Each structure stands twice: as structure tokens, then as C-alpha cells.
Amino acid sequence: MSQTLLYEGCGERYRLGRVEGETPLPAAWSMHGTAFHLAAEGIERSGRRMAQEEAVQIFSDEYAVLVNKALDQEPDTTRWLSVSGSGAEDIERRYVLGQEQTRQYWEWTQEHEPAIWSTSDDQPGLELGFEVEIGGVVVRGFIDQVIVEPDGSARVRDLKTGSTKSRFQLETYGVAVQLVHGITVNKGDWYLAKKGGLSRPVDLSAVTAELVGERFATMDEGVKAGKFEAKPGFLCRFCDVKHKCSFFR
Known part of the structure; x- marks a missing residue:
């Protein structure tokens, strides 16, 4: 990613x-x-x-x-x-x-x-590693935190000490959690160390693997084409x- x-x-x-x-x-x-x-x-x-x-x-x-x-x-x-x-x-x-x-x-x-979410084998959703194919490209990464929402869905959270925030990053995390663990992800957010609190939540409910995959596929094609x-x-x-x-x- x-x-x-x-x-x-x-x-x-x-x-x-x-x-x-x-x-x-x-x-x-x-x-x-x-x-x-x-x-x-x-x-x-x-x-x-x-x-x-x-x-x-x-x-x-x-x-x-x-x-x-x-x-x-x-x-x-x-x-x-x-x-x-x-x-x-x-x-x-x-x-x-x-x-x-x-x-x-x-x-x-x-x-x-x-509330930190846990995987089916009781591993906490902390620095949660994943490897999944999105858009025909194998994507690997680590998600800082996965949080349990009151309705049972999950929220992906990225911890930031700097200012740069990427919605695409949260979108990728949401898709990865859904594909690998089969749990619904409707929201994502950032913990902003500069302010000592959370950002506004980002709506991820309409994000699909196909939508995210287009950007990975475009990058992959560009690199292969030099x-x-x-x-x-x-x-x-x-x-x-x-x-x-x-x-x-």
C-alpha cells in the first residue's frame, strides 16, 4: 500500500x-x-x-x-x-x-x-499484519489498531505523529480486514498524536475491493511499463x- x-x-x-x-x-x-x-x-x-x-x-x-x-x-x-x-x-x-x-x-x-478487536484465534488487533490480493496485486501491510464498534462491526485506526493522512490507507485497511477476517468495516479514523485525540471518523461503508484495487492495478501496470x-x-x-x-x- x-x-x-x-x-x-x-x-x-x-x-x-x-x-x-x-x-x-x-x-x-x-x-x-x-x-x-x-x-x-x-x-x-x-x-x-x-x-x-x-x-x-x-x-x-x-x-x-x-x-x-x-x-x-x-x-x-x-x-x-x-x-x-x-x-x-x-x-x-x-x-x-x-x-x-x-x-x-x-x-x-x-x-x-x-475496545480492541481480536481475531478468531484471539490475537489482538494491534499491528495486525495482512497479505491479500486486491486488484490483482498482492498487498501487504500492518494495521495499527482494529477497534470493535458497539454494533459489532470493526473500525480501522491509524496512529499518526505527523500531519499527513491518507484516506486510501484507511480504505485499504478496511478492505483487507473484511477480506481476511470476514468482519464488516464501516469506519476508520486516525489517532493524532499532535492533538492527543481522534480525527473525525471516515465513512468506509461504500468502499469495495474493486474500487481500491483500481489504484493498485494502475500502480502495478505503471511500474511494469517503466x-x-x-x-x-x-x-x-x-x-x-x-x-x-x-x-x-
Whole structure:
């Protein structure tokens, strides 16, 4: 699914990263997101019995490991991607920000107690992996959370530390859960760490595998045909392969 979004966003970025295998520039925002997801998963798998500071420590430890590994590969932080400030400043800023967001998530989940759905073999719907054919393309991914609705249907939820939200991502998750597990999915949403709460729900009741599959099929056909359209613009500054791109100025 992420490959389709990448291809649609910029074919040249897809080609450089996925086809040519160019080494991407590091970005602290990626490590921030990964560490936050691990902490949130830990909270939920503990049945929300984990102490708040234990969850914060999970974030801190994972973030440090990921950053140090990336620094080993690219020690020059002036080459790191950053939304604001230098790479070094962003690393420090996100360490503190991620800790606070983990505390906020712990508080939010204690207050709202969302009901985590479980599979038929009693596996909780947390970082739920799937592999399913949609539009003639094998799609793989992980769903952050699957929530049980009062009417017995499921809601797919994606945890976001950044600002970018993809309706297509939720649509794909909804279709995947229905195809693999046979449970109705009518809604999806995002937990937005920046605000410490949920987005408005997204109606997925009319989304079908055929509708979602068209985008996967289009991407697959384009890649096989060697069509990689570059889309230079403002977002190039955040591209992790811009240092290898002839379109970047």
C-alpha cells in the first residue's frame, strides 16, 4: 500500500528508492513515529496496566536505538531531513516531543478505553499484519489498531505523529480486514498524536475491493511499463532521495 502512495506521489522518487535502491536520507520524524507506535502497542498489549513512565521509557529507548543506528550510517546531521531547524535540533526536539505524546496517549487511552478487536484465534488487533490480493496485486501491510464498534462491526485506526493522512490507507485497511477476517468495516479514523485525540471518523461503508484495487492495478501496470513520472515541487524538500534526483533544485 505504501508503495502505491509513493508511486502516485512521485514516480521518480519511487524509481530511485524502490528500483535503483538508493540509500535514503535519514529523518528523525520516521524514528519518532516508529518509537511512538512501539510504545502505544506496549500500552495496549499490557491491557493498559503499564505505568505511564514505563511506556515513556519504551519510546525513549527505541528512539535512541533508531537514531544511533542512523547516525552510524550518516553522522553528518546537516544531511538529515527536517521540517524545521537543523537535523541535530530536530533529533533532540522529537525526543522530548515523543515522550510527551506517549504520556498523552497513555492518558487518552485510560480515559476512553477503546475496545480492541481480536481475531478468531484471539490475537489482538494491534499491528495486525495482512497479505491479500486486491486488484490483482498482492498487498501487504500492518494495521495499527482494529477497534470493535458497539454494533459489532470493526473500525480501522491509524496512529499518526505527523500531519499527513491518507484516506486510501484507511480504505485499504478496511478492505483487507473484511477480506481476511470476514468482519464488516464501516469506519476508520486516525489517532493524532499532535492533538492527543481522534480525527473525525471516515465513512468506509461504500468502499469495495474493486474500487481500491483500481489504484493498485494502475500502480502495478505503471511500474511494469517503466513509467516513473517525476513531480517536482514543494514536497521535494522532504524527499529522502532528493540527493540523487536530477529534478531537485
